[in-house]
Structure formats: C-alpha cells, structure tokens
Amino acid sequence: MLELDRIRVSYGAAPALWDISIRIDAGELVCVVGPNGAGKTTLINAIAGLNRLDDGSLAMQGRDLTRIARNRFCDQGIAIVPEGRRLFTGMSVLENLELGSYRPAARARRSESLERVFAIFPVLEERMQAPAGTLSGGQQQMLAIGRALMAQPRLLLLDEPSLGLAPSIVLEMFKVIREINASGVAVLLVEQNVAMALEIATRAYVLEEGRIVAEGSPRELLAQPHIRRAYLGEA
Amino acid sequence: MNLPSLTLLGQSLLSGIFIGALYGLLGLGLSLSWGMLRQINLAHFALAFLGAYLTYQLASAGMDPLATLLVILPCFFAFGVALHWVFARFSISPFNSLLVTFGVTVIIESLIQWIWTADYRRLESHYGEMKFRIGTLFVPFPELLTLLVAIALSLATWAALRYTDLGKALRAAAEDAPIAAAFGVNERALALLLSGLAAAFAGVAGACLALSYTLAPSQIYAWVGVVFAAVMIGGLGNPIGPLVAGIVIGVSEALTMALTAPAWAPLVSFSLLIVVLLARPRKF
C-alpha cells in the first residue's frame, strides 16, 4: 500500500536519511525503532508530506506522492500523530477533532468519526470544550490520536507516542493502537520504547544514523544481540 | 480643575467611543495579519489613507462615498495578497516585515503627496450633514456609521473565525502551519486570503476616515502609535480585541481631555501599552 523507494531526505542543510526503502501493506502494524538522532522523525514527516524528498519516490496505493503539495497528503489517506503531539493548543478539544476531519471526504463523515473517537477515548467527550493546552500529557496524546482518526486514514503515522507519559498510560495507549490497527487501519509506529513497540508490531525496521540496518519480525529482531546492546548496553 | 457639565462629559464620552471605534477598525486588519500571519504591516495606515483619498476623489467625482468601496475593496484585496506573496517568497521575519512595510508606507505616502499634494482635503458629502440627537447629545452620522461598521466587521470576523470550518482552519494554520497542512488545510492559500482581507479592511477604515476627518499626508503617522497600542492591548489575532481596546483608549483619552488638557491624551494610550507590555505574561 505504502512504498518508499530509496528515499533521501535532508534536515536543513544536513542529510538525514539515506537510501531508505520501506513497505507497509494494508492492515499491517509496522514499527521503526532506533536511537535518538537516527532520523525516525524525519522519516515519518517525509511520509506525511512535511519533509520534501531529495531523491527516491514515495507512493501510496500506486499513486506517486513525491511531488504533490503537502496539503494533499491527507487526501491520500495518510494521517499523522506528530512527535510532541503538536495540538492546536489555542483551540478546544472538539475544534481539534473537527480540524482532523477538514478534508472533504472526512468532513462528510464527521459525526460518525466523532462518535467513534469518543467511544475509544471517553475523556475527550467529557472535556470537549476545554482548550487543548489544558489537558494532561496522556489526554493530549489521546486527542492527537483522535484528531488523526477523524481524518478517516488508511495509514496512521505515530511518532514517539509514549514520550513523556507515565508507564500505565503508555500501556493503555498501546492497547488502543492495537485496536485501531485491528479495525483495519495500517499503522506505522516510530518509537524509542523498544519493548512496547515490538510487542504489538507485525514487522519492524531498525534505523540507525539515517539508514535501515535491520528488518524483520519482532521475535527475529529481539533475538539479535545488536539491539540489546544498543538499548541496554549489555556486552 | 473644573468639573465640566454632564452634557460636556457625555459628549466627550461619545466622541471617545467614536474615535475608539476608528482605532479598532484600523487595528482590525493589523491585528489579524500580525497575530495570524506574523506580518507587522506598518503600511496598513498608509493604505487606509490611500483608501480615504480614493474615497474622497471618487466621491468628489459624483460617486456615493460608500459605493466607492465597490471599486476600492477589490484593488486593496489584491494588494494584500501580493504583499503576503512577497513576504512568503522571501521568508521575511516579523521584524523585517515591519521594515519592508515602512518602505511601502513611504512610497504610498509619496504617491499621495504627488497626486493630492500636502493640502488638507475634506470630503463634503450628505452623510457629513446628517446628525442625530439623543437627549442633549449630538451624534454625527459618519462617526455613528464608523462605530456600526467597526462592530459589524469585528463581530463578523470573530464569528467566522470561531464557527466556520475556514475560520478554524485559519486559526489552526496560524498556530502550526505544517500540521494544519498535514490535515489538508491549504495554509498558503488561506494566508493569502487573510492578507487580502486585512488590506480590504484598511480600505473600509479609509472610507470611514474620509467621511469624518480632514485628510493630509502628514496625518498618517499620527495614528500609528495609538492603533498599535490598541492592537497589542486587545491581543494579537483577536478580532474583537482592537475594538474593545480602542474604545477603552478613546474614552480614556476623551475623558482625560475633558478633565485636564487635550495635550495629555497621548499619554493614556502609550502608558497603557507600556504597562501591558511589562505586565502581561503571555508571549505575543
């Protein structure tokens, strides 16, 4: 469904991603793990249309997206939950959700999407009118996910959703992500919390210094001493 | 300090409200482009004056002063669009936009002076003749019109930003343009639209100016300080802000003038501005 073919992306003047080829099929839950500074956010932003590709191609369901305007990516069924959430803090919870369904196809199904989001995250319905900036960290993350869901995506991009959240909330959240995936939405998850991510992924890539260094199922990857060393320092 | 009569106070209050409305009307476009587009458009004032002179010119040729807006507004809208296009193309910082628009101001001012000279110009229209009476107070029609227009435009803008999808998209893009774009908002087009609207609002303010005031190119800078004060006190990007703050300033000035001497009036708006800048924790 989503195909990245040997893309190269720069972050400012410095090159950040080299020769990345990634594939996500419908319904999959794919994970990209890697250390800080590896380029995970640059990768997700490129898929969402926020970063331009220097080279290579990006295609969604056969359609080449490499050169289209960045506000057209959402129309292709791609929705992002950015790192640090990046909610519209000056707007209410409801307005953030409404903004998520700005694109015409999603707007038509707005009320139905709202119901679904409120069913998954009841607290958002309770605090519907509250300014997004007043929510707690966990609630903000839920709102960010809800906003993306409002866009009726085929592919949901999540950039480090566990950042700054308490462990119990993280558990809840990953459960929700798994449910969303089960309902038919493909998920690309970028995470530093390796164990959580590998728990729920069907496939994973390991990104280091802008390159894919490993790929496979979670079990295959966890068996590799490379990963244990990179994240725990064990010899 | 003699306490003036109730009538005089009432008339002062009224004139304070009226001039405050004009501050608000002038500030509306400025607040929108500064708050939502990070563009500090100093040329807004020159543009308003250009609009005022155009209203004067077309009305002197026989057109109804308010009908002149039909001609002026589209042109000003186009100008606003072009201005933002340039800013976006050169990725101009907010501070540099202040400097560039100063250059634009000087050019417009020179243009005005070249066409209409430095002589005072006063629009004589039937609107100017109309006056109402409320009790012992006089309400001149042009000023009343300014107030009504200011209220109408501010409320309309506020409602549009608050309740329409387009308005929400604008607010979202103002806060985080890339993420708004990621959800389908064509923030580049919206920014151009907003810039055009702000310029059109300058044109409306100009028409109101022409109806109530005598025009001279030297007057352009006289409004800069107090309208900036109204915009900042009212809160950037808040459509109702400049109007409310403008009226507060206008009334304070009028009362100061009535109770002390006219020349102390500027102290009011600027002292308020200084206090707000020092005290308000919120980042602009």
Next chain:
Amino acid sequence: MRIPAPAWIAVVGLALATVPYFKLPAFYESFMYLIFHWVVLATSWNILSGYSGYFSFGHGAFFGIGMYTTATLAGKFDVPFLWTLLAAAAVAALIGAALGWVVFRVPKLRGELFALITLAVTFVIGTIILNTPIDGGPGIYLNSVPLPAIMPTPSGTFYFLALVTAIATVSIAYAIHRAKLGTGLFAIHDDEDVAEVMGVPTFGYKLAAFAISCALAGIAGGIQAMFVSYVTMGDTFSIVVPLNVVLMSVLGGTRHWFGPAVGATAITALLYGFTAGDFAVAGRAAIGLILIVAILFLPEGLLGRFGRRRPQRSPSQPGVAAGLAATPAAPPKAEPGARTLLEVHGLSKAFKGVQALDGVGLEVRPGEILGLVGPNGSGKSTLINVVSGHYRADQGRIVFQGRELGGVEAHRIAHAGIARTYQIPRPFAHLSVIQNVALPARFGRAALDSAAATREARFWLEFTGLAAKADALPEDLNLHERKFLELARALASRPSLLLLDEVLSGLTPSEIDGAIRTIRAIRDRGATIVFVEHVMRAVMELTDRIVVLNYGRVIAEGSPTEVMRRPEVVTAYLGKPHA
C-alpha cells in the same frame, strides 16, 4: 600593508576639518552638517540596536531629550552652550539607563516588542515635555545664546561641532566593535541565552550599549537645538527619527561600525539632493524603494561583506604542533579532601504543568565522569539547563565548590567554572568557528584577553579536529562538526565542571570511538564531566558512576554495569524486565 581604521578616521577627520577655511557658501556647510548629524544618529543607534539586535524605536526620544536639555540650560539658565552638550549627553544617558534597567529585565521584551515599548516611551516623554514648563507649547528660543566662535562663520562652527561629534561617534563604534563589549553584543544578537550561559554579562552589556547610544544621540540633539535656534516638538518625539536611522543603518550594514555612516551619507544626500518640488516627493519614494530592496536582497547591507569581524591576529602562528606542546593551563583541581565538586539537593522544576525535575539529589565528585541516563523526557537536559543557569529551579539547592549557585545569573555560573554543550548545537550563527570558540575563552572562567583567547580557541579546534574550518561559519559545518564545535566551545573556558548533553547522538560508530577518546583525554587533563547520553556503549566505556533519572526523579545510582542490570532501570527503559 593594511592601513588600520583609526588612521583612516584621523586622516579623513583632519581633512574635513579644514573645509570651513575654504569659505564655501553656507549651503554646503549646512548640507555637510546634516550628513554628520545623521551619521551620529545612525551610528549611535547602531551601537545597541545593530550590534545586539535590540532594535530601538526610541532614538528620537533621546535626541529630543538632548535637544531640550541644551535648550533649557542655555535658553533659560544661561549655561554656556558647550557645557550644555555634556549635560545633554548625561541626561540622555541616565534616562536611557533607567529605561534599560526596567526593560532589559523582562526576558520576553525582545525583537518587535522592544521596538514598540521604546516607541511608546518616546510618545510618553514627548507628551510630558510638551505639557510641562519644559516646553509647554511655545517652545524655547535660543537666538540670544552665544555660539562659541570656533570657526570663522556660524555655519562653519556647526559644521565643525557636528564633524567632531561624528568622528567621536564613529570612533566609539569602532572601539566597541573591537572590544570585549562588542564581541558580547554580537553574541547577544545571535543567541542571547547562550551568550549568557557562556559568561557574557548580557544585562550589563545591553545597558552600557544603550547608555552610550543615548548619550551620543543627546549630544546630537544639543547641537541641533542651537542649529535651529528655536526648539519645538515638531517631529522629534515620533516614529520618524528612528525609522530614518533604521533605514540608514540597515542600508549601510548593521554589523559594521561604518555601515550606518555609509547609509546616513547616502540617504541624506539623496533626500536633500532632491530639494525641488516634485523631485522631493520622488526622492522619498525612492528611499522607500531602496529600503524594500535592501531588506529583500541585501539583508547584510552594503558593507555586509566586510562585516565579518576578522579574529585578532595572534603574534605566534608557527607550527600548531608547537601550539599543542604549549597547552593551556589545566583547570585547577578541586582542593584535596573536597569530596564533592557539585551537589544538588531537592531540585525541582516544572514547565506548564509538567514536572520535569522532581526533588532530584545527586553529587558529582572531582575528576570523575558521571553518566546521567534515563529515557526520553526523564529530565536529563532540564537538569543540565538548571545547573548551568539556563533555567532557574523552582525549588532546591545547587552547591558548586562550596558555593551556593541556585538563583545566580548564568554568566556568573560560567565564571565559577561550569560549562555545557547543547544537545541541539546552538552556535553563534554570524560568528566564525574560531570566534565561537574564542568567546567563552574570553568570557568564561579563563577570562583571557583577545589574543590569548584566539590562541586558546585554536588549541581546542586542533583538539577537536576542527582546525581546518576555523574561519568557516557554523552553517557550513555538518552535524558531527557542529557537535564538536559545541565541545570545543565548552572546553575553551577551561571549566572545572563540564556538562555534556548528548554530544554523541547522530554520530557514526567510528566517530563515536574518536569522541570517546577525546572525552577521556579531557578528563585526564583535570576536568570533571557530567555526561548525558543515550549511546549505551559510550556510557559503559567512559563513566565511573551513573545516575538514572526517570520522570524527573533519581531511580538508581552506582557503577554502570551494576546499575543497568537493575530491574527498575530495565523496566524504565524497556517497559518490562528482560532477562
């Protein structure tokens, strides 16, 4: 052979001083007077606003204050004219300093907000002057004030006074440009917070620059008062003067001490060259166009290319190998018997409801490499920011070498001997690599003079492998090089305590190996290091002890291998224990 600037200034100044003796028509002398007048205003404005980036829109106020000081003293109290100029400078400087003392304390009043508040103050002062007996409306007449006959004619005298002031102003601008004050101001321009952390006393420097700037504007005002001989409000306390000086400085180049003078000359000539009717209007329009073009296409101004300050020439250049042998003095070791170099007790810091640090307590022992680890968001960077003074803690104590450091200004913390790197490098964008490194050598604990600082910088550039890029700008460096620039910058102040914030992230494995060697070498020279890192391999190899943070709290402390095996630490990182 390069002729130094002061010589040029002296020669040109002397040449110009002879002009009145040629008995030209008064028109020419008045025209030159105007040029000198605007050179003074623009150059003095630039000392604060161009160098530091704090664009003031209040210059008209201080010019006006000078004007009225002279007018009042000479016109009403018969003080001899030349003495009033001194008073004009003093009064303007004092009021400027008072204003700066209030405004510079408020951190958010930068950029356009500073411009607006100075504009507002201008109008307030103007209104006060207009409505009090200082002016009161009718203005002040100065026709009966005697003008010292310095030159054959009055217009010649004004010419001369303005010339002297212009020479003085340009010389002062030049001197500041080359002095420590100028270096500090340019650093403030690029990144004030980092400059403060590197040891630049930002508040004091801004205040000094502002006061000097206002004093010079005051003198210009005093002279102008006599020149027009009838002093009224006019356009003085408005936006016109500041906008003109902004235009002139931006056109000429705000980073160069001579830029504003160039701009002032060009614009004044343009404005007054077109004096007749239609041309006057066209002249003004042309100026508007010039400003627009300048901002869009020539952001550095006409002298921009010359704006890059060349580093001081250090006398000994031969063989950098020799330089390596003559290594700078190592930082003093902590007193023997001192068990701790740094102690932190109960440190808490919250941002908008998120508790970044929650009662953190730890100690750093002299000569050790302490690793500070923890998952993202655990508070590691916040701890570094608080200890280095970038943020103030909400609660808790910081004790360094026995001194309480909590709440102390960041530049004093730098003087005490603490240096840090930034996780995302924050170099001074307009300074060259070597200038970036020399700055902390001048302003940090080492407090070296300019030439010594440059030598020191060169040493550290060698040490970190950046010597070849000494004259490049930071934007020309790649991430790896910028990280090492951060490191060199931190080292150049010869700190006793070095705080490294994720210096290794983004580096390739071989680069990491090199970095590990470098860091070990730094410790061997006597520095104590706190090392925030995610790259576990480096943490294991380098650190003597580690402290683990999670959600703003210390959850473990001890030897690296032992701590990283503890279940609570593994859980924090991975979510559940892995055998």
